[in-house]
Amino acid sequence: MTQKTFRALVIESKNKQPCAQFKQLKIADLPNEDILVKVSYSSLNYKDALTITGKASICKKVPLIAGIDLSGTIIESKSSDYKEGDKILVNGFGLSEKFNGGYSQYQRINPNWIVKVPVSFNEEEVMAIGTAGYTAMLCIQEIQKHGIKPNKGPILVTGATGGVGSFAIKLLHKLDFNVSAVTGKVEESSKYLKSIGADEILDRKAFHRPSKILESENWSGVIDCTGGSLLATAISQTQREGIVTACGLAAGMILNTTVAPFILRGVTLRGIDSVEAPISKRKKAWEELSRLLTSNELKSIYNTYPMSRVRELATSLLEGNRNGRVVIDVNR
Ligand SMILES: NC(=O)c1ccc[n+]([C@@H]2O[C@H](COP(=O)([O-])OP(=O)(O)OC[C@H]3O[C@@H](n4cnc5c(N)ncnc54)[C@H](OP(=O)(O)O)[C@@H]3O)[C@@H](O)[C@H]2O)c1
Structure with missing residues (x-):
């Protein structure tokens, strides 16, 4: 076993x-977990796409195997909590940042990072959900914790056709929220967004502009995947005592806003960090994901490709x- 070679995508x-670069590695090359x-x-x-294309690297050291998510079967365990044959998943927890990640046919991991694959899903389906679906669930749980109910008004989702955005829409729809989806591709993607549960499709251009200090109070909550001017506009349109969950930066890191929505409307801005979220929070998010989603519903949200195509993807x-x-x- 230790001599067997396998393929991994390594960031150097x-x-x-x-x-x-794709490399052939041995089990002995993996860390001692x-x-x-x-x-x-x-x-x-x-994040994976930024790292693979070299546009930005999240790797805090190199060489490191890429891929922030993985699912698979345990084949050796020194932990009393897990045994050979257990189906498990890991999201974040430093994979591809500080530790070797999931673009590899084998990996050694720390038992403290593990969530068991819920019985209602298989290993492919949990990766269809992956960090994106789990992050969308963390955002929704913060919105619910804030006391926002479907009758308080629509939830805005930016970066709607992306992974986090798509899951946010699907899950909010299942929870009976009215969802307004912001996308840069209204024409091409309206049918898709409606099929996963969006009630209204809004053009990104309407948000990608300097916002006024306060705008009309449209949203009881926001799931923002983009940052930048879209986030600033969303904040200025959030209702009194509403909540904006900020998880992404697809439009940029800079947030140009004022204190007005916070001090005149009591708006809450809640950052979401899926990478270092404690295991108890992860398990709750995954329990809720398995309660809300069926295998059949996932089919419209993902496609599976061989690892050999990951760079072009x-x-x-x-x-x-x-x-x-x-x-x-x-493995393909
Ligand atoms: N905080 C966390 O723990 C956490 C976890 C997961 C992801 N994230 C972050 O959340 C964001 C979304 O992740 P993802 O996996 O869903 O990515 P993704 O699948 O690439 O989706 C991003 C979406 O953002 C929109 N977009 C792309 N470029 C844009 C631009 N220049 N201006 C405005 N919108 C733009 C696009 O949607 P439309 O074409 O529909 O507008 C795109 O589909 C990323 O920034 C990611 O790093 C954070």
């Missing part, structure tokens, strides 16, 4: 730039040409 440094997993699937997230994801989620079959 070339002329001080991150560079993704307590659980050895035969990986089945990973997924392609915005990363480029296409950053160009914003995709709807929904990309699952990566690491």
Whole structure:
């Protein structure tokens, strides 16, 4: 076993730039963690795409195996909590940042990072949900914790056709919320967005502008995947005592806003960090995901591709040409 070679996508440094290369590795090359997993699937997230294309690297050290998500079967365990044959998943927790990630046919992981694959899903389906669906669920749980109910008014979702956006729409719809979806591709994607539960489709251009200090109070809550001017406009349109969950930066890191929505309307801005979220929060999010979603419903949200195509898929994801989620079959 230790001599067997397998394929992994490794981020290295070339002329001080991150560079993704397929490599043949041995089990002995993996770090010394307590659980050895035969990986089945990973997924392609915005962060993965930035790293693979070299546009920005999240790797705090190199060489490092890429991929922030993984699902698979335990084949060796030194932990009393897990045994050989258990189907497990990991989202974030430093995969592809500080620790080797999921674009690999085998991986060694820390038992403290693990969530068991819920019985209602298989290993492919949990990667269809992946970091994106789990992050969308964390946003929704913050909105619910804030006391927002469907009768308080619509929830705005930005970056609607992306992974987080698509899951946010689907899950909010299942929870009876009215959902307004902001997209940069109204014509091409309206049918898709309606099919997953959006009640209203709004053009990104209406949000990508300097916002007024306070605008009309449209949204009881916001799930923002974009940052930048879209987030600023969404904040200025949030209702009194509403909540804006900020999880992304697809439009940019800079947030140009004023204190007015916070001090004159009591709006809450809640940051969402899926990477370091404690395991108890993750397990709650995954329990709710398995309660709300069926395997059948996931089908319209994802496509599965071989790992050999992950570099071209990363480029296409950053160009914003995709709807929904990309699952990566690491064994093809
Ligand atoms: N905080 C966390 O823990 C966490 C977890 C997961 C993801 N994220 C972040 O959340 C964001 C979304 O992630 P994802 O996996 O859903 O990515 P994704 O699948 O690439 O979706 C991003 C979406 O944002 C929109 N978009 C792209 N470029 C844009 C631009 N220049 N201006 C405005 N909108 C733009 C596009 O949707 P439309 O064409 O429909 O507008 C695109 O589909 C990323 O920034 C990611 O890093 C954060």
